[in-house]
Amino acid sequence: MKLDETKSSKLALPPSSMQWWRDAKFGMFLHWGLYSILGRGEWAMWNERIPMREYRKLANQFNPQKFDPRAWAETARAAGMKYMVLTAKHHDGFCLFDSQVSDFTSAKSAARRDLVGEYVQACREAGLGVGLYYSPLDWRYPGFFFPDLYRESAEEMKQQTYDQVRELLSNYGKIDVFWFDGGEDDWLGFGGIEFVDGQWRSRDTRWPQQKHYPGKPFWEGDKLVAMMRSLQPDVVINNRSGWTGDFITPERKVGEFNTQRAWETCDCLADSWGYIPNSRMRSLRNILHLLIQVITGDGNLLLNVGPTADGEIEPRQVDRLAQVGRWLQEYGHTLYGTRGGPFETQPWGGFTHKGNRIYAHIIDWPEDTITIPAMPQRVLRVRSLTSNEVILEKPNGELKLRVPDADRQAIDTIIELELDAEL
């Protein structure tokens, strides 16, 4: 079965429905679940080969007394984030919602709560976009590891995905972002995967030559997304379900400059997605550089925090995010609601633009001057938003900018160009 491109692009959202997400630029990712109790990251069950009968006992301990999604939303809002994405179910199969098709849920844990429901409400109250992460794959099913051998199990796992995605899009009002992970066909349709020498590889030695040969189970991303559109026509969906996606998801790296295809980098504030105590945390400068590099490349940034088992985002992380928000309060107008470019990413930073203004974001000075490539519009005015002086040079008609050493900002020197016409 080949991905039907016509059908896929019919499923894609029109630009008008993506506009809020394009403008938003910055979101909060939350990895939270039973693994947060172990504090060794969200892959602990897999990495340590914890038997299911042991792992599932964690549900009896899962009773997050400090779970306060309003506080999460407030942290996100104060950071200048505009949407949130919470792991409704990760690869361990544990649901943070009251699924009718599973016994492994927060409603049936010690917590006895539908945490997704509370989270959705808090996001909405804070005026943030509501996003859910969902992993179709599920380590509890032998069919994930050996889909040929345990075909029934693989089919059940697939059915669970369809049922739970339907629940998530039916029971919680409007969902703005749906973020799949692990639903690409090579996680299931090619005989399962294994981790060898630090790399994922298919168990099927003939892959990819025999890609999409008959008789194997697939997630059928197109079918899944068609169902989702019938429930929630405007939900923005990523590319990890086997369907092409409204946006693509470079992970733990800055995506390439691309103004054609919507993209979102996902990365972590600390060392891992799921909670690990005392892990390294990014500096303010590092976070802002990441954000600026992503936005000037025309992407969004989904920055992850992993709350503790008790449901709290570490106070030091809350503080760090508040610092990000303070910087954005001053300079966010050069990022939100802009588009990346018009010129590609440069060794020193990059550009954003809005209306008849271009903003050069200079985060490094490998050379003394910044060259503005030629464009049809005329530059009426050049000014710095962060320093005192901009020195202009025009050798052979090319526009070059220079900022005195002492005025160069450690985080971002922002130069605004006002043009005689819109871009």
Ligand code: GLC
């Ligand atoms: C990787 C990790 C997974 C995490 C995801 C987020 O795929 O393995 O645990 O949820 O990144 O993008």
